[in-house]
Amino acid sequence: GQNIDQPTEMTATEGAIVQINCTYQTSGFNGLFWYQQHAGEAPTFLSYNVLDGLEEKGRFSSFLSRSKGYSYLLLKELQMKDSASYLCAVRDSGGYNKLIFGAGTRLAVHP
Amino acid sequence: KAGVTQTPRYLIKTRGQQVTLSCSPISGHRSVSWYQQTPGQGLQFLFEYFSETQRNKGNFPGRFSGRQFSNSRSEMNVSTLELGDSALYLCASSSGGGQGAKNIQYFGAGTRLSVL
Numbered sequence: 001g002q003n004i005d006q007p008t009e010m011t012a013t014e015g016a017i018v019q020i021n022c023t024y025q026t027s028g029f030n031g032l033f034w035y036q037q038h039a040g041e042a043p044t045f046l047s048y049n050v051l052d053g054l055e056e057k058g059r060f061s062s063f064l065s066r067s068k069g070y071s072y073l074l075l076k077e078l079q080m081k082d083s084a085s086y087l088c089a090v091r092d093s094g095g096y097n098k099l100i101f102g103a104g105t106r107l108a109v110h111p
Numbered sequence: 112k113a114g115v116t117q118t119p120r121y122l123i124k125t126r127g128q129q130v131t132l133s134c135s136p137i138s139g140h141r142s143v144s145w146y147q148q149t150p151g152q153g154l155q156f157l158f159e160y161f162s163e164t165q166r167n168k169g170n171f172p173g174r175f176s177g178r179q180f181s182n183s184r185s186e187m188n189v190s191t192l193e194l195g196d197s198a199l200y201l202c203a204s205s206s207g208g209g210q211g212a213k214n215i216q217y218f219g220a221g222t223r224l225s226v227l
Contacts (some may be wrong), residue, residue, distance in 0.1 A: 033215070042115075042201065042218040043154075050213075054176055087154065097144050097214055098167045101154040 002026045006088050011108045016078050020086050020105045022071045026088055028044050028093025034073045035087040037104070047073065056081035075107075083109045113138065115204050115219035123225045129190040132222045134202030136183050142166075142207030143185040144216060145177060148199040158198075160185050161207045189224075196227045 003025045012018040024032070031050040035043035049064035049071060061074040075082055085106050089099040092109055116135040124130050136143050145157040156169040160179035177187040183204075189196055200223075203216035 031213075035218075042220045045217065046216050048215060050211060059168045071184075091155075091214075096161070096166050097142055097159045097203075097207070097216060098155065098156050098169070099144075099146075099154075101217065 002090075002092075004088055004090060004100060006102040006105045008103065009106045009108070011110060012078050014078055014080060014109055014111050017074065017076050018078060018107065020073045020075070020088075020107070022073070022088035022102055023069070024069045024088070024090050024100075024102075026090050026092065026100060029066065029090060030093040031091040032062075032064055032071050033089045033091065033099065034060075034071075035085060035089065037085045039084075046086075078109050078111070080109050083107060085105075102105050115202060115217055116221050117200075117202050117219035119222060120220065121223050121225075123227060124192050125227050126192055126194060129188065130192060130224060131165050132187045132189075132200055132202075132224075134185045134187070134204075134219060136185070136202075136204030137217055140204040140206055140217075141183050142205045142214070143179055143183065144203045144205075145185070145224050146203065147171070148201055148221070149197075153200070157187070163223045192226045194226050197224060199223050 034046040037043040047062035085104040087104045088102040090100040142161045144159040159167045179185045199221045201221045203218045204215045205214045
């Protein structure tokens with residue numbers, strides 16, 4: 001079956017660092033994506049990993065270990081505007097653009 | 112460059128009716144995917160269209176269908192609406208390259224459908 005797990009909620013303080021974990025068990029794998037979704041808005045693309053290792057993009061970094069079925073999104077220097085849901089999604093190997101999403105992690109950043 | 116445009120933004124229908132949602136992809140993108148988002152199930156893949164052909168399909172009943180036009184615009188149709196079809200329907204477009212391509216999907220703001 002297809003299963004993607006992420007914590008439901010997290011809280012953090014402005015200026016701090018937070019790590020959002022994602023574990024997956026899918027029948028195929030052709031890349032892992034992280035999206036950010038503010039309430040009532042469209043998901044926006046944050047990062048993409050297809051090979052093991054760390055991808056860094058400004059305040060955001062994403063890590064992938066394919067052998068462990070594990071990824072994390074690291075957010076540094078947290079800002080209030082980072083309060084949002086973070087969605088982990090795996091692209092099915094046979095499905096071109098079929099993304100399988102986790103339930104999302106709702107992050108609340110407090111002053 | 113304009114983003115993904117979905118119309119309408121909000122819809123209210125009654126059980127048994129049918130509905131058509133529209134999606135205009137980013138210029139130059141040939142792939143359009145549709146997703147259903149609900150609080151209980153999260154984001155679930157409905158289907159993907161590429162060059163006017165359905166390339167992949169999720170696990171939804173046949174009441175959910177779609178099509179793509181030659182200009183890459185796509186429509187999604189839901190017939191015989193049920194209460195459980197109330198959801199945010201999101202469309203995403205990508206360049207639609209082969210399996211090895213990055214193919215980042217960019218999402219529209221969605222159509223919020225309420226079935227009464």
